[in-house]
Amino acid sequence: TQLLEQSPQFLSIQEGENLTVYCNSSSVFSSLQWYRQEPGEGPVLLVTVVTGGEVKKLKRLTFQFGDARKDSSLHITAAQPGDTGLYLCAGARYSTLTFGKGTMLLVSP
Amino acid sequence: EPEVTQTPSHQVTQMGQEVILRCVPISNHLYFYWYRQILGQKVEFLVSFYNNEISEKSEIFDDQFSVERPDGSNFTLKIRSTKLEDSAMYFCASSEALAGKLNTGELFFGEGSRLTVL
Numbered sequence: 001t002q003l004l005e006q007s008p009q010f011l012s013i014q015e016g017e018n019l020t021v022y023c024n025s026s027s028v029f030s031s032l033q034w035y036r037q038e039p040g041e042g043p044v045l046l047v048t049v050v051t052g053g054e055v056k057k058l059k060r061l062t063f064q065f066g067d068a069r070k071d072s073s074l075h076i077t078a079a080q081p082g083d084t085g086l087y088l089c090a091g092a093r094y095s096t097l098t099f100g101k102g103t104m105l106l107v108s109p
Numbered sequence: 110e111p112e113v114t115q116t117p118s119h120q121v122t123q124m125g126q127e128v129i130l131r132c133v134p135i136s137n138h139l140y141f142y143w144y145r146q147i148l149g150q151k152v153e154f155l156v157s158f159y160n161n162e163i164s165e166k167s168e169i170f171d172d173q174f175s176v177e178r179p180d181g182s183n184f185t186l187k188i189r190s191t192k193l194e195d196s197a198m199y200f201c202a203s204s205e206a207l208a209g210k211l212n213t214g215e216l217f218f219g220e221g222s223r224l225t226v227l
Contacts, residue, residue, distance in 0.1 A: 031214070042113075042200045042218030043152065088152065092208045095140060095157040095164045097216060102151065 003027075004091055004100035012106040016078050021087055021103040024071045029091035029098075032065055032072045037086040037102070046087075079107045111135045115201050115219035122226055125190050130222045132184045132201030141184045142202040142216065143176065145169070152200065157208070158184065191226045198223050 004025045013019055023032070031050045035043035047056050049065035049072060056063045060083075062075040072089055084107050090097040114133045122128050134141050143155040157164040158176055173195075175187045184203075188195055202216040 033215075037152075040220075042202070042220050043216075044218070045215050048215065090152075092214065095142075095159065095207050096154050096167075097142075097144075097208045098154065099144075099152040 004089055004098055006087075006089060006100035006103050008103060009101065010104045010106075012108065013079055015080055015107055015109050017107075018075070018077050019079055019105070020073055020075045021105070022071070022073050023089035023100055025091060026070065027091065027093075028069050029093055030069075031092045032069070033090045033092065033097065034063055034072070034074055035088040035090060035099075037088055043088055043090075043099075076105075079105075081107045081109050083107050111217075113201055113203055113217050113219035115199075115222050117222055118220070119223040120225070122191055122224070124193060124226055128188045128191055128195075128224060130186045130188075130199050130201075130224070132186070132219060133182050134184055134201065134203030135217055136182070138203035138205055138217070140164070140204045140207060141176075141178070142204075142208070143186045144200045144202060144218075145197040146200065146221075147194075147197040155186070155199075188224075191224075193226050196224055196226045 033048045034046045037043045047063045052067045052069045054065045060077045064073045086102045088102045090099045116131045141158040146152045155170045156166040198221040200221045202218045204216045206214045
């Protein structure tokens with residue numbers, strides 16, 4: 001069973017703070033994707049990381065894939081209320097995506 | 110912008126009834142998927158579909174479930190004899206290539222069909 005553990009499960013911060021969420025697994029994935037999910041909607045892809053050690057930046061979001069392609073992190077700089085949502089990581093193997101349970105982020109003004 | 114559409118958005122059914130959830134994937138996509146998310150739990154893979162046949166399926170996808178692409182546009186999930194524990198949000202997704210492949214393996218998810226089994 002491929003498990004993706006995300007931490008923390010819930011994070012409540014003030015606007016302007018920085019934060020990091022983690023996604024860890026004992027399995028190796030061909031790639032790892034980060035999604036954001038709003039209540040009542042489907043997940044929306046933020047980024048795909050493929051190469052071990054890869055770092056990708058998307059405005060205030062920085063994604064890193066571990067060297068062994070088993071773990072990843074998402075760092076948000078100067079969080080804003082609009083960043084509030086459920087952040088999901090998903091590891092890809094063949095045609096399957098395995099999702100973590102997600103980190104629920106709440107950014108208060 | 111092209112999107113995956115799902116119907117119905119919400120269905121309430123009695124235990125033991127059959128349910129069909131419908132999806133229209135993005136037109137040039139070749140891979141189709143069903144995922145489900147029980148309230149408060151993680152998104153779980155059910156099945157992937159390519160070239161008119163199932164590519165992979167999870168242990169959740171037992172004989173109670175079936176998928177079909179009856180025409181060139183629709184992709185359906187049928188749940189026979191629904192159980193209380195089938196209550197969940199069911200997401201359809203599609204992609205140009207295998208999930209996870211850079212640039213073309215991005216999964217586009219629909220907004221989901223909420224199934225409530227009473």
